[in-house]
Amino acid sequence: MTTPDDILRVRDLSTRFFTQEGQINAVSELDVRIERGEVFGIVGESGSGKSVTARSIMDLVESPGRITDGEIWFDDAELADAVGDDYPDAVDGTLVNLLELPERVRDSLRGTAFSMIFQDPESSFNPTLTVGEQLAEAVEVQRRASANPRSTRARTREYSLASYALSTVLPSRKYVTPESRERAIELLELVGIPDPVKRADEYPHEYSGGMLQRAMIAQALAGEPDVLIADEPTTALDVTIQAQILDLLDDLQAETGMTILLITHNLGVIARMCDRVGVMYAGEIVERGTLADVFDDHVHPYTEGLLGSIPDLEGARGRLEPIPGNVPSLLDEEMADRCRFADRCPKAMEDCLEHPPEYPAAGSDHHEARCVLAETTYDETRALSEDHFGETERPAADKHAGPEEPDEEPPEEQSHPPTETTGGEHQ
Amino acid sequence: MALGKFLVKRLLQGVFVVWGVVTVMFTLRAVSPGDPANLIVGEAADPHLREQVREQYGLNEPIYVQYADYLQGIVVGDFGYSFQSGRQVEAMVIERVPATLELAIAATIIAILIAVPLGVISASRRNEPADYGATMFSLLGISTPNFWLGLMLILLLAVQLGLFPTGRRPVGLAEALTALATTGYATGLVVWLKHIILPAITLGTYFTALITRLTRSGMLDELGKPYVDATEAKGLPAALIRYKHVLRNTMIPIVTVLGLQLGTLIGGAVITETVFSWPGLGDRLIQALNARDWPLMQGIIVFIGISFVLINIVVDALYASLDPRVIDE
Numbered sequence: 001m002t003t004p005d006d007i008l009r010v011r012d013l014s015t016r017f018f019t020q021e022g023q024i025n026a027v028s029e030l031d032v033r034i035e036r037g038e039v040f041g042i043v044g045e046s047g048s049g050k051s052v053t054a055r056s057i058m059d060l061v062e063s064p065g066r067i068t069d070g071e072i073w074f075d076d077a078e079l080a081d082a083v084g085d086d087y088p089d090a091v092d093g094t095l096v097n098l099l100e101l102p103e104r105v106r107d108s109l110r111g112t113a114f115s116m117i118f119q120d121p122e123s124s125f126n127p128t129l130t131v132g133e134q135l136a137e138a139v140e141v142q143r144r145a146s147a148n149p150r151s152t153r154a155r156t157r158e159y160s161l162a163s164y165a166l167s168t169v170l171p172s173r174k175y176v177t178p179e180s181r182e183r184a185i186e187l188l189e190l191v192g193i194p195d196p197v198k199r200a201d202e203y204p205h206e207y208s209g210g211m212l213q214r215a216m217i218a219q220a221l222a223g224e225p226d227v228l229i230a231d232e233p234t235t236a237l238d239v240t241i242q243a244q245i246l247d248l249l250d251d252l253q254a255e256t257g258m259t260i261l262l263i264t265h266n267l268g269v270i271a272r273m274c275d276r277v278g279v280m281y282a283g284e285i286v287e288r289g290t291l292a293d294v295f296d297d298h299v300h301p302y303t304e305g306l307l308g309s310i311p312d313l314e315g316a317r318g319r320l321e322p323i324p325g326n327v328p329s330l331l332d333e334e335m336a337d338r339c340r341f342a343d344r345c346p347k348a349m350e351d352c353l354e355h356p357p358e359y360p361a362a363g364s365d366h367h368e369a370r371c372v373l374a375e376t377t378y379d380e381t382r383a384l385s386e387d388h389f390g391e392t393e394r395p396a397a398d399k400h401a402g403p404e405e406p407d408e409e410p411p412e413e414q415s416h417p418p419t420e421t422t423g424g425e426h427q
Numbered sequence: 428m429a430l431g432k433f434l435v436k437r438l439l440q441g442v443f444v445v446w447g448v449v450t451v452m453f454t455l456r457a458v459s460p461g462d463p464a465n466l467i468v469g470e471a472a473d474p475h476l477r478e479q480v481r482e483q484y485g486l487n488e489p490i491y492v493q494y495a496d497y498l499q500g501i502v503v504g505d506f507g508y509s510f511q512s513g514r515q516v517e518a519m520v521i522e523r524v525p526a527t528l529e530l531a532i533a534a535t536i537i538a539i540l541i542a543v544p545l546g547v548i549s550a551s552r553r554n555e556p557a558d559y560g561a562t563m564f565s566l567l568g569i570s571t572p573n574f575w576l577g578l579m580l581i582l583l584l585a586v587q588l589g590l591f592p593t594g595r596r597p598v599g600l601a602e603a604l605t606a607l608a609t610t611g612y613a614t615g616l617v618v619w620l621k622h623i624i625l626p627a628i629t630l631g632t633y634f635t636a637l638i639t640r641l642t643r644s645g646m647l648d649e650l651g652k653p654y655v656d657a658t659e660a661k662g663l664p665a666a667l668i669r670y671k672h673v674l675r676n677t678m679i680p681i682v683t684v685l686g687l688q689l690g691t692l693i694g695g696a697v698i699t700e701t702v703f704s705w706p707g708l709g710d711r712l713i714q715a716l717n718a719r720d721w722p723l724m725q726g727i728i729v730f731i732g733i734s735f736v737l738i739n740i741v742v743d744a745l746y747a748s749l750d751p752r753v754i755d756e
């Protein structure tokens with residue numbers, strides 16, 4: 001945990017939602033360490049807490065959600081210097097604990113320290129402003145930030161109703177300056193949008209999905225962020241466009257050397273983009289390591305299940321193996337203090353009735369797994385009986401793990417052992 | 428260019444709407460019982476005189492000829508003569524327009540000035556006391572009948588406390604402004620202002636309540652959209668997000684309601700104008716109704732119809748410039 005190159009260290013992060021049904025533990029005591037310049041991936045099913053993790057880092061968690069616990073340490077010498085006097089507890093060397101800072105200082109990091117790409121580009125742009133204007137706003141944030149030394153920034157960022165009212169009357173008081181507009185056009189060109197001068201004046205509904213995602217990437221780059229958080233950046237796009245967007249992210253990362261936190265449910269995207277990966281399940285990381293650790297030397301049966309649910313083009317593996325059961329309830333009162341995957345796990349043992357810590361696993365130094373199998377081998381005599389958790393082993397017809405599962409498979413097939421017949425089913 | 432085409436289309440549609448209004452009004456008159464000549468000369472009049480009147484007003488012609496004549500007249504701006512006063516209808520309508528417009532615009536201004544800030548406060552402090560207060564206010568405003576509110580305001584503020592004058596206003600806005608320009612005295616303007624406040628409040632209360640609710644729910648709706656998160660993630664100042672992005676988008680549907688309501692205010696100020704003896708179109712319409720003065724009634728209603736159509740076109744144009752997606756559809 002003391003590698004000097006870490007740009008972001010998340011420790012014991014818990015984000016909870018306080019709903020009428022009760023407390024939902026979306027993210028529980030999460031630890032993540034992201035090195036400067038790497039692409040770190042978080043993969044998991046819907047509802048595993050990966051997006052909430054991203055939003056917690058961005059400080060975009062919405063009511064009734066709240067970060068209840070933890071630390072988010074961000075490495076920025078300038079920021080540490082600026083806030084060190086006012087918030088000595090929040091600073092450790094060049095690291096700053098963002099959760100100890102007041103809201104307005106955290107807000108001032110958005111766009112310039114962290115920025116984010118969202119899943120659905122069509123709904124993530126304001127439909128009534130031109131794309132160029134919206135990009136120019138992001139540029140303007142950066143311009144104003146760099147015109148101000150960080151120490152005074154939080155205090156001078158005041159923009160009030162009066163400033164807005166004034167700008168509607170006086171063009172010279174508009175938030176967005178012509179220089180920012182020009183930069184916005186350059187950014188559109190950078191992400192490969194043809195005819196950017198004309199395109200800048202068009203509205204989001206005049207763009208295709210892929211073009212709009214490019215524009216969103218341009219917008220996220222406008223603030224020259226240290227960390228780019230990409231939350232399912234390709235999920236809403238066609239497969240061919242997905243590849244283009246990933247290429248673009250790849251190129252931009254190589255050019256700027258920025259750090260990317262990539263969040264996806266698609267293991268293919270992870271394999272293509274990431275240096276290290278964390279597998280998330282029910283609000284915690286269950287296995288983490290380099291790509292080789294997770295794809296080849298995985299320990300956790302959940303990781304195995306995820307990988308088993310990817311269709312294999314050669315068809316050599318025969319039927320896909322979905323993970324039986326559903327994502328567990330994250331309602332506080334329904335969560336037992338045991339391994340959260342135990343009720344769906346084919347290798348659940350008596351040991352799994354205790355919540356496991358993260359054990360170092362066999363692969364590289366980075367490889368860790370939250371599973372007793374990292375320490376012991378599977379012992380059938382200690383296995384839990386099939387109905388230990390009651391009726392939880394129902395066919396998971398509605399929520400599958402993993403990407404692109406063919407739906408034609410009838411649900412009753414899923415609880416059967418995989419048949420030995422090969423090929424011919426998924427061409 | 429796209430906007431021009433859009434406007435021409437709407438204008439043509441508007442012509443049809445006005446034609447519909449004219450035709451419905453004409454049919455109503457044609458099928459309503461009673462001889463209009465009786466209204467002019469009285470039932471006991473000499474049959475000879477009555478026949479003369481019927482001839483003079485074209486009442487002896489077949490109905491389709493009367494209809495064609497009436498349409499023809501309207502095209503060139505001739506609405507015929509009032510049965511009651513014998514004056515030209517268009518003159519009688521136009522002289523009452525300023526008072527009605529003044530009242531409608533004053534009510535709208537009061538409504539917007541109160542409702543939009545109230546709605547914004549309400550939405551940004553959701554489920555806090557300020558929000559409950561605003562919601563309560565709008566509930567009261569929507570459910571209070573106009574005529575009752577008007578009477579209570581007169582009773583309490585004008586009669587009991589003497590803060591405002593009662594009775595018909597002695598001076599219109601145009602006269603007051605002319606007086607100010609020529610003599611430099613603003614007394615006329617002050618009198619005008621004192622007279623218009625109570626009716627404007629009465630007329631605008633329902634409207635204020637409505638816009639408050641629309642602003643609140645529209646803004647909450649808008650705040651929940653993903654683009655707001657994306658805008659926050661860019662690091663924009665909160666005030667800019669709230670006003671440039673969220674409030675602007677909230678106002679798009681509200682502009683439509685505003686326009687439609689302004690049309691209603693012009694036509695629908697009948698009760699308020701009667702309660703306050705406001706010398707506007709509604710007041711005149713009631714007189715025409717009571718006297719069964721068909722040409723005047725028709726004239727006023729066709730005028731209201733035309734205003735409605737024009738206001739709607741303006742609103743559509745405004746909508747199109749606020750939301751670029753409208754023209755493309």
